[in-house]
Amino acid sequence: MLKGRAFKFGDSISTDHIIPGRYAHLRSNPPELAKHVLEDADPAFAAKVKPGDFVVAGNNFGLGSSREHAALVIKMAGVSAVLAKSVARIFFRNAINLGLPVLICATDKINDGDELEIDLTAGIVRDTTNGSELEFNKIPAVMLAILNCGGLIPYIKKYGSFKLE
């Protein structure tokens, strides 16, 4: 069971909102890079977020660049899952590959600051602030297997290659 507070964002949060190119020189220094997480969407986010909290967004979260650093800095901020109405393809793979759950669900009912409880196995998001309950889409099997290992590197270390069965 994951528990934390929702930080609500809108539609079309791009990888440039999450970690813009002007910080490319910090990409080999993840702790410094992570201080700028989501800076262009909410400059105060990095200071406010606590381990276990959730990023909750609208449509097409993570569109744009392939930079895995976008998923990495969100994970390094202690965020335990990203919830969105839809998510861009490369960001989705990157987050799962780093062991960061991305849950597709109707996020409209969740407000900024709401307390959430997420049961990954049951596929349920509970908003304990307003009492609502949401189901999230099933994570595709191959991605779930990677997520359950904690990411693609531990997955490959365990299995040696991709196992579809």
Add this chain to the structure above:
Amino acid sequence: MGKTLAEKILSQKAKSEAISGSIVIAPVDLVFVQDTTGPLTVRQFQSSGFARLANPTRSVLFIDHAAPSPNYGLSNDHKLLREFARQSGATVSEVGEGVCHQIVAESLAKPGDVIIGADSHTVTAGALGAFATGMGSTDVAIALALGETWLRVPESIKVVLSGNFPDGVYGKDLILYLIGQIGADGATYKALEFGGSSIGNMSMPARLTIANMVVEAGAKAGLFAADKITREYLTSQGRSNEYQPISADDDASYEKIININMAKLEPMVAKPHTVDNTAPVTELKGTKINQVVIGTCTNGRLDDLALAANILRGKKRHPRTRLIVAPASRQVMLDSIRAGYIQTLIEAEAVILPPGCGPCLGLHQGVLGSGEVCLSTSNRNFRGRMGSPEAFIYLASPATAAASALTGEITDPREVI
């Protein structure tokens, strides 16, 4: 049931029936990174426990996004890539060689290939009939190690093109129009396959521009059949032996068909801060601009520089508007010099950058200040993309960009060509 282009390429490669919606493990013909995604790829590769690259000669590390390096943090990243190449046998594409996607098109991609790059605009090589897609550093690290990757075979949307471009309208206008129609997530997880009666006459540079930007509609790939134009392009690059025809079956199944009559298109502009926020140039005439950028993997080819040079010949940029030109590769730079385009552009008071990504991602060579307005031929106009989060980026064709550099405001290129 017939196959789409995506299904056909992936079925050939995976040696199984790769039907849309299924998951396949496909061998990869080319794996590459660039200098802002490569260092993390190297670290993930090293932590994966693999000692060797599956295919060193088809593993390429491009130094193009910050080339030459603007600061020592990035210089150290470049050192890391060169050191990894020395140990692993991977190829480095050095400072000055150009943008990864342009070099992949010129020298590396061929029809029927599966190509994985740690850069979202890897889709560009779809113009040559390759299934090319961007992934993150960890996926690419594992593709380097295993020589294969897992892919969900995408559903395809077919874009059927008819008619011919009117004067002043180009591939860039077509793809901006399409993205404006379907939205920035209109093709998420899907392939956009381009066909129709006009395709056989569409130049390779136009195809590359169109394929390059399909990711701005969320697409996993942007695919063109390999045909006479593809063969001519490969032959012009000394690679005629790498040509093989590949096309979708007539009875392939598409999720959606979008018809576009190219004769009805107008010059288009994407307004800040999303690529799908498009309008005809006529609606934006008079918007003052501080900087014009012509170049990048979208529009930094010889044809693009020729268009700009022809509009700017014998004239000068507007005194209020800086003009920055970045040829996409060394070959483009040399060809443009031989054709006289570089001299023409310099006489028009353009700044010529070395081949590379230039100011497209806000790292160097033309970073925007707060409140500044830029018109660029690149592919993204997100807030903060080219520098200050308070800057404004408009996207358009090289012709619109050159015309606007002359007047200092967004200008319809049909008024000057």
